[in-house]
Amino acid sequence: MRTRLTETFGIRYPIVAQGTEAGGHGAKRSTLPFVPELADYLARESPTTLLLAAGGIADGRGLAAALMLGADGVVVGSRFWASEEALTAPAGTDRAARASGDDTVRTKAIDALRGVRWPDEFSFRILNNKLTDQWAHREAEAAAAFGSLAAAYAEARSRQDLDVVAIVVGECVGLTHDRPSAGSIVAAMVKQARSLLEHGAELAFERR
Secondary structure: OHHHHOEEOOEEOOEEEEOOOOOEEEOOOOHHHHHHHHHHHHHHHOOOOOEEEEOOOOOHHHHHHHHHHOOOEEEOOHHHHOOOOOOOOHHHHHHHHOOOHHHEEEEOHHHHHOOOOOOOOOEEEEEOOHHHHHHOOOHHHHHHOOOOOHHHHHHHHHOOOOOOOOOOOOHHHHHOOOOOOHHHHHHHHHHHHHHHHHHHHHHHHHOO
């Protein structure tokens, strides 16, 4: 069944294990225990299906950790959101560069207020702002007021008012302090991951 779900017209698609550390919409699992659990499942049920880890991965340490957990690769969002080539507004990345992972929040309230319907199991991780300070933990009230801020939110988006408009980033925003090129991000991630994995292998050999 898993193979049929990940193959269409002979093209095989990877499975992405996205933890709650990720920015944007997601469910309830955390990256660290979710990736190896799914790796074990795929090893039994569909061993040729690639597994990609996502959620909180922004540098070579995250890449190395994901590979050690059983992933074949990673999906990186927030780090590339703050890359030179991204179309992200500088005001957004400037605010993110001053933030830490503690400055993000997962909530269903903002979707409800702006009239965006998502299944109940999905919440939304964004950077804290004045709107989240007011509403993030009032999800039941926001659901009852569904769409009540849709017009105001659209107007705030038109003038890029980041006290209202969501900046969609994950917990790894605390590792995102500059805006380098995408190519340099990839090169640095691979270099750091390779160094860490080689060092780990050396330690394992020394302890034999």
